[in-house]
Amino acid sequence: MPTYCVNRDEQSTGEHEVHDLASNQGCLPDERNRFLLGYFASCAGAVAAAGRRYDNVDGCRWCVPACHTR
Numbered sequence: 001m002p003t004y005c006v007n008r009d010e011q012s013t014g015e016h017e018v019h020d021l022a023s024n025q026g027c028l029p030d031e032r033n034r035f036l037l038g039y040f041a042s043c044a045g046a047v048a049a050a051g052r053r054y055d056n057v058d059g060c061r062w063c064v065p066a067c068h069t070r
């Protein structure tokens with residue numbers, strides 16, 4: 001199962017992006033900015049978990065495209 005993290009820093013557009021820690025696409029935030037979400041069977045679960053911490057969350061367009069909505 002993939003391990004997900006969410007960026008503690010928001011994007012210029014205001015959302016906190018959820019990333020798959022196994023990503024090799026150069027999109028992961030700096031280690032100090034990663035809040036570990038844990039293992040999820042799908043990105044939907046990870047985005048929901050991130051949503052309990054931040055109001056505005058979205059999947060990374062590169063490593064979590066299935067949950068990228070904006």
Ligand SMILES: [Zn+2]
Pocket residue numbers: 018019020023027028060061062063064
């Ligand atoms: Zn990513």
